[in-house]
Structure formats: structure tokens, C-alpha cells
Amino acid sequence: xxxxxxxDPVNVKLFNRDVLxxxxxxxxxxxxxxxxxxxxxxxxxxxxxxxxxxTRYIIDRLxxxxxxxxxxxxxxxRRCFNEGELREITTGIRxxxxxxxxxQSRLSYFSADRLKRLTAEGVLSKDKYTxxxxxxxxxxxxxxxxxxxxxxxxxxxxxxMFCIASEELKTFGFNDLLxxxxxxxxxxxxxxxxxxxxxxxxxxxxxxQIITLMRLSQNALRDLRRDLFAHILSLELSFFDKxxxxxxxxxxxxxxxVLNELFSSVLITFFQDMLIVSGIIVIMFTASAxxxxxxxxxxxxLIVITILFRAQARGAYRLxxxxxxxxNAFLNEHISGIRIVQIFVQQxxxxxxxxxxxKDVFNANMRQVYVYSVFRPLIDFFRWFAIAGAxxxxxxxxxxxxxxxxxxxxxxxYIGTFFEPLGDLAEKFDTLQSATAAGEKIMSVFKAAAVKExxxxxxxxxxxxxxxxxxxxxxxxxxxxxxxNIGFSYAADQWVLNGVSFSIPARASVAVVGPTGSGKTTIAxxxxxxxxxxQGAIFVDSIDIKDIxxxxxxxxxxxxxQDVFLFSRTVAQNITLNRPFNLAAFEQACRLxxxxxxxxxxxxxxxxxxxxxxxxxxxGQRQLLAIARALYFDPAILILDEATSNIDxxxxxxxxxxxxxxxxxxxxxxxxxxxxxxxxxxIILVLDKGVIVERGDHESLLAARGMYYDLYxxxxxGA
Numbered sequence: 001x002x003x004x005x006x007x008d009p010v011n012v013k014l015f016n017r018d019v020l021x022x023x024x025x026x027x028x029x030x031x032x033x034x035x036x037x038x039x040x041x042x043x044x045x046x047x048x049x050x051x052x053x054x055t056r057y058i059i060d061r062l063x064x065x066x067x068x069x070x071x072x073x074x075x076x077x078r079r080c081f082n083e084g085e086l087r088e089i090t091t092g093i094r095x096x097x098x099x100x101x102x103x104q105s106r107l108s109y110f111s112a113d114r115l116k117r118l119t120a121e122g123v124l125s126k127d128k129y130t131x132x133x134x135x136x137x138x139x140x141x142x143x144x145x146x147x148x149x150x151x152x153x154x155x156x157x158x159x160x161m162f163c164i165a166s167e168e169l170k171t172f173g174f175n176d177l178l179x180x181x182x183x184x185x186x187x188x189x190x191x192x193x194x195x196x197x198x199x200x201x202x203x204x205x206x207x208x209q210i211i212t213l214m215r216l217s218q219n220a221l222r223d224l225r226r227d228l229f230a231h232i233l234s235l236e237l238s239f240f241d242k243x244x245x246x247x248x249x250x251x252x253x254x255x256x257x258v259l260n261e262l263f264s265s266v267l268i269t270f271f272q273d274m275l276i277v278s279g280i281i282v283i284m285f286t287a288s289a290x291x292x293x294x295x296x297x298x299x300x301x302l303i304v305i306t307i308l309f310r311a312q313a314r315g316a317y318r319l320x321x322x323x324x325x326x327x328n329a330f331l332n333e334h335i336s337g338i339r340i341v342q343i344f345v346q347q348x349x350x351x352x353x354x355x356x357x358x359k360d361v362f363n364a365n366m367r368q369v370y371v372y373s374v375f376r377p378l379i380d381f382f383r384w385f386a387i388a389g390a391x392x393x394x395x396x397x398x399x400x401x402x403x404x405x406x407x408x409x410x411x412x413x414y415i416g417t418f419f420e421p422l423g424d425l426a427e428k429f430d431t432l433q434s435a436t437a438a439g440e441k442i443m444s445v446f447k448a449a450a451v452k453e454x455x456x457x458x459x460x461x462x463x464x465x466x467x468x469x470x471x472x473x474x475x476x477x478x479x480x481x482x483x484x485n486i487g488f489s490y491a492a493d494q495w496v497l498n499g500v501s502f503s504i505p506a507r508a509s510v511a512v513v514g515p516t517g518s519g520k521t522t523i524a525x526x527x528x529x530x531x532x533x534x535q536g537a538i539f540v541d542s543i544d545i546k547d548i549x550x551x552x553x554x555x556x557x558x559x560x561x562q563d564v565f566l567f568s569r570t571v572a573q574n575i576t577l578n579r580p581f582n583l584a585a586f587e588q589a590c591r592l593x594x595x596x597x598x599x600x601x602x603x604x605x606x607x608x609x610x611x612x613x614x615x616x617x618x619x620g621q622r623q624l625l626a627i628a629r630a631l632y633f634d635p636a637i638l639i640l641d642e643a644t645s646n647i648d649x650x651x652x653x654x655x656x657x658x659x660x661x662x663x664x665x666x667x668x669x670x671x672x673x674x675x676x677x678x679x680x681x682x683i684i685l686v687l688d689k690g691v692i693v694e695r696g697d698h699e700s701l702l703a704a705r706g707m708y709y710d711l712y713x714x715x716x717x718g719a
Contacts, residue, residue, distance in 0.1 A: 019439030022446075023259065026220035033216035037268055040209035045275040047202035049283065051195055052413035056287075058191055059406030060105045062184045066166055066404075067103040069095070069125040069155060085110055093131060095157045101131050105404035108288055112400060129155065129163035134183040141176055209268070217263035224442075225256050231446055237530035238490070239448050246332045251445050255438035262435035266428050273421035280414045288403055291411055294393040298382045302422065305382075309375045310429065316368035317433045323361045330357055376423060383419040387412055477556045478541050479636035479667030480506045481527065487535030488522060496522050497533070498690045504683070506541075509668035511678035513711065514687035520671045523687075524639045527669065529553055540637070558635035560662075562642035564622040571599060572606040575629045589631035593658040595624045620655065627658045638668045640677075675712050684708065 027034055070089045088109045093101040102124075107115060118124045137145070137159065145162070148154040153168040164180075172180065229252055240248075284292040334341055334350055341350055394408035481504040488497045496519045504510045512520045525531050526538060529550050538545050545553055566574050572581065575589065586606070590596045598621055602608040610616070617625070630638060640659060656677065663670075672678050679698045686694035686701065686708045694706050701708035 016436050016440055018443055019436055022224075022439065022443060023220070023262075026224050027216065029223065030216050030219050033212050033219070037209055037212045037216060038271065040205045040212065041268060041272045041275065043205045044202055044209065045272055045279060047198050047205070048276055048417065049279045050198060052410045052417075053283070054191060054195055054198075055413065056105075056404075056406035056410035058188055059409055060103055060404045061406075062188045062191070064104070064405055065131050065184065066128050067101055067106070067131070068119075068127075069129060069163060070100045070102050071098055071123055072100065073098045085114070095155070095161065095163070099155075099157075101129070101163060103404065104398075104401065105407055107401050108290075108397075108403050108407075112402070115401060128166040130166050130169050132162055132164055132180050134160050136179045136182040138179065141179055144172075144176075213264060213268050217260055220263070221256050221260055224259070225252060228252055228256070228442060228445060231448075235448055236532075237525065241490075244329075244332070246328070248445070251442055255442055258431075258434050258438040259442075261431050266431050266435070270428065273424075277418060277421060280418045284411065284414060287410065288397075288407055290397060291390060291393055291403065291407070294389045295386050295411070295415060297389070298386055302379075302382060305375065305378055306422075309371065312371045313368065313375075313429055314433065316364070316371050317430065319364040320361070320368060321437065323357070323364045327354075327357050327361055330354060379419060379423050383415065383423075386415050386419075390415060477636045478506045479556070480504065480539075480541050481637065481667060481669070482539040482542075483523070483526075483536070484539065485536035486526065486533045486538065488519075488526060488531065488533045496690050497526075499536075500687075500690070500692055501536075502683075502685055502692065502695070504667055504669065506667055507665055508682045509663050509670060509680075510683045510685060511670040511672065511681035512685045512687055513672060513675060513678060513708065515711075516673075518687040519690045520687055521641055524559065524641050524669060524671055527637070527639065528557055528559065556636040557639060558630035558633045558637075559639040559641060560623070560626045560630050560659075564626040566610045566617070566622060566625065568610060570604075570607050570609055571602070571625070574610055574625060575606075575632050577629065577633075579632070585632055585634075589628045592631055592661045593624050593628035594654045595621075595628045597654075598624075623655055624658060627655065627662055631662055636667060638663055638666045640668065640670045640672070642671060642673060675708075675715055686711075 070092065072086075072089060088106050089100050089102060092103070092106060095101055110118070115124065119126055135141075142159075145154055145164070148164065148168055149156050153165045155163040157163075169177075169180075178185065232248060232252070281292075281296075284295060330353070334354075341347060390408065390411045394403060394411065397403040398405065398408065483500055483502050486497050486500040487495060489495045500519075500523070502510065512523055514520055522531070526533055527545075529545060532546075540548065540553065540556075572586065575586065575595075587596075590599060590606075599605055599608075640663075659677070660680070668681075670678055670681055678684055682697070683695060684698060684701055685692050686706070688707060694701055694704065694708055696704070702712060
């Protein structure tokens with residue numbers, strides 16, 4: 001796969017196995033962080049689910065503490081209960097050998113008919129009682145309890161535990177209630193401290209989980225970014241012919257950043273949300289199947305809404321990505337070509353075109369806004385519907401002694417927690433869609449055909465074939481070059497070179513001339529290993545360049561091109577290109593290339609910063625810097641590709657002199673339109689339509705009066 005087209009509205013999947021496999025491959029390198037993060041998620045989930053359950057315990061067991069008494073006097077009486085009901089009674093609060101106290105929450109284990117029958121038979125008390133444990137009794141309060149006992153409004157077990165009718169308890173004042181419920185107050189305070197401790201643990205776990213997750217994410221994405229960049233550097237030049245550089249930069253920066261959002265906002269939190277939602281459903285149906293069923297009524301509607309939202313959001317997302325890609329392409333093209341836009345006074349027309357594109361982006365985003373604006377309010381509506389249903393059903397069940405107040409409060413808390421991840425589904429869905437699309441684009445780069453590099457370089461690549469260790473080669477190479485019946489085409493059946501054969505002895509110079517499109521630059525690209533010929537072979541020092549690691553081959557070749565590329569670094573760094581700095585070699589390269597003539601006028605000399613692409617230097621100065629770079633590189637093979645085009649005569653004279661010094665003692669391949677630069681070449685090849693039509697030195701080719709003679713006559717005699 002050599003290309004991809006971001007402009008097309010790709011059918012982005014919600015999940016892509018290849019993308020997930022790639023992500024988990026990098027995550028797997030940091031298993032410790034991954035498992036620690038998952039463990040912290042489990043702890044956070046447990047904390048989240050425990051607080052509503054503790055709230056129910058506080059309300060039912062310590063605050064309201066209301067229930068009925070159950071009498072189990074004999075084996076005959078025990079037959080009134082089935083096995084489950086008897087277990088519920090005997091696991092209740094034991095008051096004596098035959099008397100138990102059943103909290104309101106335990107009555108849900110009895111059917112309504114059985115509750116009615118057991119109450120009528122006297123097994124369960126008709127009156128509601130409140131259990132008093134370890135009260136702080138005063139003499140006056142004890143006397144009042146005794147009077148209530150005489151009226152059968154109190155069931156006495158001991159001074160430390162007794163049951164008082166709920167209606168009777170209402171007649172006590174606030175201070176008396178505090179004394180009666182002193183133990184419950186203390187236990188409530190203790191549980192509140194436990195809840196506070198749970199919140200502290202949850203906070204600490206959430207903090208550590210975020211730190212661990214971000215460390216995991218950043219480590220994994222650092223490795224992915226490194227491997228992706230290493231892979232891009234290894235790609236064949238044909239890949240860059242078909243794919244804009246801006247998109248590749250976007251792959252390494254923005255797309256990987258989108259994956260970071262996937263790690264931080266979706267993957268682990270999605271696992272946490274699933275644990276919470278699953279835990280809530282299990283707890284709800286375990287605590288009260290009837291109340292759980294009331295809440296579950298909305299589940300089918302939620303599923304339908306989510307499916308519809310997913311379909312609509314996917315379409316809106318595709319449209320947005322397509323329109324944004326179109327806008328980015330327009331911006332990149334017109335900002336890069338700003339000089340042409342201004343020279344031909346096209347500003348207003350391009351502003352109008354951008355206005356139409358910008359409006360399309362606006363409309364696409366508004367479509368997504370409309371989808372989300374319906375989804376979230378619907379989720380909120382069903383949340384309040386579930387809360388209202390739980391309150392109504394809970395009130396009815398409480399009235400029939402089926403559930404407790406604490407259970408209803410617990411349900412209401414769980415319902416709010418249950419709908420939180422559903423409400424965030426829109427944002428997570430968008431992030432997941434974006435991350436999947438970004439991951440697919442990154443995978444498309446990884447799957448692009450890569451040039452086999454030397455073993456040390458290939459080790460950096462995350463994805464790619466293994467390259468065998470090459471034979472030991474002399475470094476530097478001698479520089480003998482031979483093209484043997486080379487055939488090459490950029491597109492099928494459109495031959496740029498056809499049967500090209502020639503040799504360059506070591507330290508000799510060969511010039512290639514010919515009309516535009518004859519294949520001159522292609523020869524240079526093939527020699528540098530940027531492309532592979534479909535026919536024939538290229539040899540350097542009698543070794544097929546396919547058997548020479550590209551790192552070794554290119555470390556022996558320097559190219560001076562017509563369009564010189566300079567990095568946004570210092571002049572010295574642009575010449576040395578991160579090789580060890582040698583002052584003597586640097587000064588010699590600058591002197592031989594005549595760079596010293598203008599470097600001395602710079603405020604910082606060799607430490608002067610070069611603006612983007614060398615915009616502050618003239619074309620000739622950039623050419624001289626490129627020659628200095630080649631001299632410092634000291635290659636065995638030199639390629640000059642149109643190195644003297646588009647410059648003034650004086651600068652050409654300096655460049656010609658620098659080139660003469662540069663090619664001395666090196667194998668040189670000189671490609672030029674201007675024939676004045678090739679007169680002194682040992683051999684001149686005349687190329688036409690991919691075929692060598694003439695070869696020889698300058699004088700012999702002029703004497704032959706062929707194509708070279710015609711080209712020479714056009715350039716000089718016409719002038």
C-alpha cells in the first residue's frame with residue numbers, strides 16, 4: 001500500500017482489529033503500568049459502588065431501623081416458612097431463642113400473600129417496631145420505658161436491647177431520642193468516617209490511576225511516534241511522490257495525539273464504566289428484583305437510541321472529516337503558493353472559495369451538533385424517567401411493606417451513577433471514531449513498502465521485513481559505477497529509461513545531457529537507491545547496489561541539486577548535517593566552495609540561523625552551501641543535478657570553480673541543461689526519450705553534428 005487519500009470520506013469502523021492490535025502491542029511493552037491502572041480501576045469501581053450500599057445500611061439499620069418481630073416457637077411453627085424465608089428470619093437480629101427482629105428491608109423476601117397470612121397468624125407482629133440497642137438510659141427514661149412495656153408498646157429483651165413500637169417512639173422528645181439512639185448515632189458517625197475514608201482512597205486511586213495511565217499512554221505513544229518516524233525515513237521515494245508531506249506530518253503529530261485521547265478518555269474509562277454499569281445492574285436485581293425490573297423497562301429504549309445515535313453520528317463524523325480534509329488541502333496549497341496568489345491578484349477569489357469551503361465545514365459540524373443535541377437530552381429524559389419510576393414504585397412497595405426507605409435511596413443513587421457513562425457516550429464515541437480513523441491512517445503508513453535498510457537501522461522499525469546482514473564492504477567505496485541495461489518506469493508501460501547502459505570509472509566524470517523529460521534526473525535517483533529499476537542492474541565497485549545496504553551506499557554518495565534544501569538550523573549545522581564538527585575541514589569546505597565570501601558578512605558567521613528552507617539566502621548562495629556540504633561530506637561518488645540552473649553569470653562562475661574543485665578525485669555524475677558546465681567531463685552521454693543516443697567527449701560530439709551539436713548550437717550560437 002503506497003498511498004492513501006484522506007480527502008475521501010472513509011467508512012470508518014467503530015473498532016478496527018488491526019488498530020487495536022497495534023495499540024496493545026505498544027501497551028504490552030509496559031504491562032506493569034497497564035495492570036496497575038486496571039487494578040486501580042477496580043478499586044475506584046468498588047469505592048463508587050460501596051457508598052450507596054453504605055447509605056442504605058445507615059438509613060435502614062441505624063436511622064429508621066424499623067421492622068417487625070418474628071416468633072419461631074416450635075417445629076410446628078417453623079413449618080409456616082419455606083426454607084428461604086426461615087433462613088431470612090434466623091439470620092435477622094436475634095432477640096431471644098424464639099424471637100427475631102426483621103428489618104423492613106428483609107420483608108421483600110416474603111410474598112405479599114405470605115406476609116398477610118403470617119401476620120394474621122401472629123407469627124409476624126402487626127405493629128411496626130424500632131430496635132433500640134445500648135441506649136443511654138436515665139431513671140426518668142427507664143420509668144417511661146417501663147410504663148410503655150406495661151401497655152405492651154415495648155418488647156423487652158434486656159436493658160441493653162428492646163423493641164419499641166414506632167408510634168410510641170414518636171411521643172419521645174428530641175433529647176430522649178438522642179439518649180435512646182445514642183449507639184446508633186455513634187455508629188452512624190463511625191460509618192460516615194468510613195465513607196470519608198473511602199472517598200480519600202478513591203481520590204488517591206484516581207490520582208494514581210491518571211498518573212499511571214498517562215505514563216503508560218505517553219510511553220506507548222513515544223515508542224509509536226519513534227517507530228513511525230523511523231519507518232517514514234525508510235520509505236521509498238515513490239511513496240513521497242504520491243503522498244503530500246503535510247499529511248505525513250499529520251500522521252506523526254495530530255493522529256498520534258488523537259490516540260492519546262483514546263488512551264486517556266476511552267480505553268481504561270470504558271472498562272471502568274462497564275464495571276460500574278454491570279455492578280449496578282447486579283446489585284439492583286439482587287437487592288430488589290421488582291424495583292430493578294422497573295428501571296430495566298427503559299433498557300430497550302436506551303439500546304435503540306444508542307444504535308440510532310451511532311448511525312447518525314458516524315455519518316456526521318465522516319462528513320466533518322471529509323470537509324476538514326478538503327479545507328486543510330486548500331489552506332496548504334494556497335499558503336504554500338502565496339506568492340502566486342498575490343502576484344496574480346487572486347486574494348479575493350481565494351477568499352470567496354475558502355468562504356464556501358468554510359461554510360461546508362460549519363454545516364457539517366452543525367449536523368453533528370444536532371445529532372448530539374438530541375442524544376444527550378434523551379439520555380437525561382430517560383434518567384429522570386427511571387428516577388420517577390423508582391420513586392413511584394418504591395413508594396408503592398414501601399406502603400405494602402415490600403422494601404425499605406434505604407433501598408429506594410440506594411436505587412436513586414445508582415440510577416444517577418448508571419446514566420453518567422451513557423451521557424458521556426457521545427464524547428467517547430467521537431473520540432473512538434477519531435482514534436480509529438487516525439489509527440487506520442497510521443497503519444496505512446506502516447503498511448507502505450519500505451526500503452530494506454542496514455540491520456542496525458531496521459532494528460528501529462516496529463513493522464517491516466527483516467533484512468539479512470550484508471557482506472562486508474570497503475568504506476569508503478572506490479566509486480566505480482556501471483549501469484547495465486536499465487529499464488525503469490514510474491507508471492506501468494511508460495518507460496522513462498529503456499536499455500540504458502554506461503560505465504563511470506572510479507574518479508572519472510560523466511555528464512548526462514538531453515531535453516527535459518529524457519530521464520536525466522531518474523538516473524541520479526536510481527544510483528542513490530531512491531527507486532529500483534524494473535529491468536537490469538546497477539553496480540558500484542562491481543557489487544549490485546541491491547546487495548549494498550542503503551546506509552552504506554548513501555554514505556558514499558553526495559548530491560548537489562538544483563533545489564537546495566536547507567534546514568532551520570545554523571549554517572554550520574546545515575553543512576555538517578550532524579556529523580562530528582571538524583574546524584579545519586569546515587573552513588576548507590567553505591573556502592573551496594567560496595561560501596566564505598558571504599559567510600564573513602553574516603553577523604554570527606557560521607552560527608547564523610537559516611530561516612525556513614533558506615529563504616534569507618539567494619539561489620546561488622544556497623547552491624554554494626550545498627557544494628560546501630558535499631565537500632565536508634567527502635564522498636566517493638558525486639551527483640550534480642542541474643546545479644547551475646537559474647543563477648546569474650557571476651555566481652555561476654563561482655559555482656563552476658567550486659564544482660571543479662569538488663569533482664577532483666571523485667566519481668562524478670553531472671546532469672545539466674546548460675552545456676557550459678559539462679565541457680570538461682570525461683564522457684558526455686546524450687539522452688533522448690530514455691535512450692542514450694550519443695556518447696563521447698565534448699569535441700567529438702560537436703564534430704559528430706548530432707543531437708549534442710544541435711543543443712549546443714541552440715544555447716550558444718542562438719545567444
